[in-house]
Amino acid sequence: MSESDRPLDDDGFLLARESADEARPDDRIDDERMDEENTLKKEYVEAVEQALEDGDTKAVYELVEPLHPADIADLLELFEREQRYQLAAAITDLMTSEVVAELNDYVREDMMEALPPEAVAQIVDQLETDDAVQLIEDLDEANQRAILAEVEMEDRIAIQSALSYPEETAGRLMSRDFVAVPEHLTVGDLIDFLRDGRDLPDDFYEIFVVDEKHHPVGTCALSWVLRAPRTIPLADVMKRDQTLIPVLLDQEEVGLMFQKYNLISAAVIDENDRLVGQMTVDDVVHIISEEAGEDALLMSGAGEGDINEPIREAYSARVRWLVANLGTALVASVIIALFGAAIEKLVALAVLMPIVASIGGNAGTQTMAVTVRAIATNQLTRSNTRRILLREMRVAVLNGMTIAVLVGLATGVIFTPTLGAVIALAMVINVVTAGFAGVMVPVAFERLDQDPAVASSVFVTMITDSMGFFAFLGLAVASGAVG
Amino acid sequence: MSESDRPLDDDGFLLARESADEARPDDRIDDERMDEENTLKKEYVEAVEQALEDGDTKAVYELVEPLHPADIADLLELFEREQRYQLAAAITDLMTSEVVAELNDYVREDMMEALPPEAVAQIVDQLETDDAVQLIEDLDEANQRAILAEVEMEDRIAIQSALSYPEETAGRLMSRDFVAVPEHLTVGDLIDFLRDGRDLPDDFYEIFVVDEKHHPVGTCALSWVLRAPRTIPLADVMKRDQTLIPVLLDQEEVGLMFQKYNLISAAVIDENDRLVGQMTVDDVVHIISEEAGEDALLMSGAGEGDINEPIREAYSARVRWLVANLGTALVASVIIALFGAAIEKLVALAVLMPIVASIGGNAGTQTMAVTVRAIATNQLTRSNTRRILLREMRVAVLNGMTIAVLVGLATGVIFTPTLGAVIALAMVINVVTAGFAGVMVPVAFERLDQDPAVASSVFVTMITDSMGFFAFLGLAVASGAVG
Structure with missing residues (x-):
């Protein structure tokens, strides 16, 4: 389980990367293939596509070879399924474990399912444990077993241990490779240990110091180790005050902890406070992006909403919410039906009523989006819910x-002053209701331990739609505007 | 400009942190004050509030003293404005630069404006340059000038240099403290240099190797330096292939680069390819979270949507979109008005028409959320737009x-079979239109260099509302369902 791009020589230390790198000192600013947003240029992608169609494997290879593994992964994602297989076949020895690790989950799952278990096992052996777990966890159980049977024993044990923790917890995501040393070492001992060490992770950013029971007692950033004289004991260099991540902590909370305490890496501890792994920020960055980005998708009712999601899954995730929305639209229709006679008499009501509902829905969505984000970032807690509710009510x-004045005046001029007053009042009622629902619905779901992003939208819209139609039509009848 | 929590002794190396830390080896799992989501417990916040009300400064101090600076910042944010000033006054010597750096932008701005420029300048002197810039950039210009006049010259120059770059670019955000060394050094030379060095940043994760023109030629992760023998030249340890960030790159692209290439830190280069700064992942993490989270807010029309935003700003950000929405609702109303006679004859149309519009709006929002997210993460590019559009049309x-069958049957039973057929067909037309608009509107805004999250929502809703009413009412008239 080690990356292959930084070879160790016989004495166990690092050699410079050779290969074509020297000719391209900074190919990450690559004007030939990448556009200014650092995505692959359309012309380049089309050239690869053409070479694939022509069956010109050599041309494909030459086009793809200079790419960074992350960009090869992007290229695969841009293609249709069949083209992906063709491309992968044309560049087999460029399809390194780094490329596989960088692939979108859906694309990787699809490509792995097309390979025999032995081939997947070979890839798994090359991956870091945490990436290997990510690859395996999405496959079905029979497939998982077949692949694990082919994996080297040490890796298999690590992967099975990871899989024994629930999905999206630190235990599932952590890396089992880290550097832990006893407290009595000096800085010099540590450096000698690192120079000798053959079993070290490829990259690490801090040294964990543990006691004889493997409980973490402190941590040394590498930059401190490098700055300290060799004779100093680690106990004098380390920071005793460190952030420890419980092995069962949810990934969202892990992400928030990394953000809050500006962490680069952190120790993961089990139920008995023993050091069992580490989380590093490069993995957490993906979690943070995913968790922060998914709320918009969840609120819209698009589920996970990845463009690589199979169509069947996308359909089933979305249609559920459309059907739920049908239910809430029905409530609004029933309310309108109650006022059928009034609408028959005054068709202006039918013309104006969607305005009240629409603005109310938009106001509710605004407040809801702000509330959901504040809950997700731990800014809105039990301690300030009342203050935030009051704030939102004032907005x-x-x-x-503001909207009532605009709509009321226009309606008063075009239709009648009474109808203008009715719609203005209905608008105030509905926008204030929207503000209240926009805060309280997500807060209620949060207190019930439900994801506030998932279901809030349907409820908030139901409330604003119903209230909009009811207030407007009810006030119209009550005021005698219908005549 | 150095953090105060890791003191250097006379010989310039790091000493262990002392203070109360030793008594609390892991106060980041602090059951007394923090709940399981790592937010401050309500009971604890109320205890601080009570002590503040009682004017018991000593009790306040004792309650707050054990908190991590990031949690002190959280505590300040939870309070009302007046309470914040009281709290800050009660714990002056706990109000360290770390606390100020961790404060929400709006809260920090408000608190800084309440302080005299000399006091702010003192805080600025304590902050890292990038945090100091964040503090200063939001203040008004007169205030900025007054503060900068009080700041030490070296810091002032660094801050003014940062402010000379546009907001949200690497130049504004980067740290000007980094370690760069010439290529001819050996590992041993480097370690000696670091042990002597007094002008080093507090934390760093890689060493940049530069040529005589200060162009970056390679980079060494600290873990590689620690593993290599002293006699090896840096040129043999360093990686020549590194990701370089242009100084004018937008922060969103910086965040995507860190994610894509799994970076911990990266060199920032100016127009002449000279190394001028570094970005580290702990700062980028906040950018990634902000950029990913803001799309939900922007799509809802809630602007920046922070719960600490002043009410006046929140009002003006949101009301603009409500007024815009009023315009689009008007289009829908005009379409309904065209069919006034039909509605008068058959009031069932008024009852049913919001269903078509509502489902269409929801379907459009789903597709739009998926598209906006795919654009934001560089997954949707010119190379695959057609494929994604086709995919979304199929969904x-x-x-x-599915929805047409459900609604058509129900309407056929409750009203007439003709009306059932009409609403079913209108539903298919509107949901397909919604899918098309949900992809094409954000894509069009992206191509026009506009943020696709900002304006797409209003357009998509206008299209689905109008199409929903038009298709349903139009088909009803054309089919003779109105009679």
Whole structure:
């Protein structure tokens, strides 16, 4: 389980990377293939596509060879399924474990399922444990077993241990490779140990110091070790105050801890406070991006919403929410039906009523989006819910009155002053209701331990739609505007 | 500009942190004050509040003293404005630069504006340059000038240099403290240099190797330096292939680069390819979280949508979109008005028409959320737009037909079979239109160099509302369902 791009020589230390790198000192600014947003240029992608169609394997290889593994992964994702297989076949020895690790989950799953278990096992052996777990966890159980049977024993044990923790917890995501040393070492001892060490992770950013029971007692950033004289004991260089991550902590909380305490890496401890792994920020970065980005998708009712999701899964995730929305639209329809006679008499009501509902829905969505984000970032807690609700109500009153004046005047001029007053009042009522629901619905779901992003939208829209139609039509009848 | 929590002794190396830390080896798992989500417990916050109300400064101090600076920042954010000033006054010597750096932008701005420029300048002197820039950039210009006049010259020059780059670019955000050494050094030379060095940044994760023109030629992770024998030249340990960040690159692209290439830190280069700074992942993590999270807020029309945003700003950000939405709702109303006579004859149309619009709006929002996210993560590019559009159309057809069957049957039973057929067909048309608009509107904004999250929502809703009413009412009239 080690990356192959930084070879160790016989004495166990690192050699410079050779290969074509020297000719391209900074190919990460690669104007030939990458555009200014660092995505692959359309012309380049089309050239690869053409070479594939022509069956010109050599041309494909030459085009793809200079790419960084992460960009090869991007290239594969850009293609249709069949083209992907063709491309992978044309560049087999460029399809390194780094490329596989960088692939989108859906694309990787699909490509792995097309390979025999032995081939997948070979890739797994090359991957770091945490990447190997990511690759395996999405496959079905029979497939998992077949692959694990082919994997080297040490790796298999590590992967099975990871799989024994629930999905999206630190135990599943952590790396089992880390550097832990006893407290009595000096800086010099440590450096000698590192120079000798053959079993070290490829990259590490801090040294964990543990006691005889393997409990973490401190941590040394590598930059401190490098700055300290050899004779100093580690106990004098290390920081005793460190952030420890419980092995069962949810990935979202792990991400928030890394953000809050500006961590590069952190020790993961089991139920008995023993050091069992580490999380490093390069993995956490993906979690943070995913968790922060998914709320927009969840609120829209698009589920995971990845463009590489199989169509069947995308359909089933979305249609559920459309059907749920049908239910809530029905509530609105029933309310309208109650006022059928009034609408028959005054068709202006039918013309105006969607405005009240639409603005209310938008105001509710605004407040809900702010609330969901504040909950997700731990900014909105039990301690300040009341203050935030009051704040949002004040914004809602201001918004409601502004819109009410605009709509009321226009309606008063085009239709009748009474109808203008009715729609203005309905608008204030609905926008204020929207503000209240926009805060309280996500807060209620959060207290019930539900993801506030998932279900809030349907409820908030139901409330604003129903209230909009009811307030407007009800006030119209009550005011005698219908005549 | 150095953090105060890791003191250097007279010989310039690091000493262990002392203070109360030793008594609490892992106060980051702090059951007394923190709940399981690592937020401050309500009871604890209330205890601080009570002590503040009682004017018991000593009790306040004792309660707050054990907190991590990031948690002190959280505590300040949880309070009302007036309480914040009281709290800050009660714990002045705990109000370290770390606390200020961790504060929410709005809260920090408000608190800094309440302080005299000399006091702010003192805080600025304590901060790392990048944090100091963040603090200063939001203040008004007169205030900025007054503060900068009080800041030490070296820091002032660094801050002014940062402010000379546009907001949200690498030049504004980068740290000007980094370690760069010439290529001819050996590992031993480097370690000696680091042990002597007094002008080093507090934390660093790689050593940049530069040529005589200060162009980066390679990079050494600290873990490689620690593993290599002293006699090896750096040129043999360093990696020549490194990711370089242009100084004018937008922060969103910086975040994507760190994610794509799994970076911990990276060199920032100016227009002449000279090394001018570094970005480290702990700062980039905040950018990634912000950029990923803001799309949900922008799509809802809630602007920046922070719960600490002043009410006036929140009002003005949101009301603009409500007014814009009023415009689009008007389009829908005009379409309904065209069919006034039909509605008068058959009031069932008024009852049913919001269903078509509502489902269409939801389907459009789903597709739009997926598209916006794919654009933001560089997954959707010019190379695969056609493929993704086709994919989304297939999902839309499946969704549209499912909903059409449900609504058509129900309407056929409750009202008339003709009306059932009409609403079913209108539903398919609108959901497919929604899918098309949900992809093409954000893609069009992206091509026009506009943020696809900002304006797409209003357009997509306008299209689905109008199409929903038009298709349903139009088909009803054309089919003779109105009678």
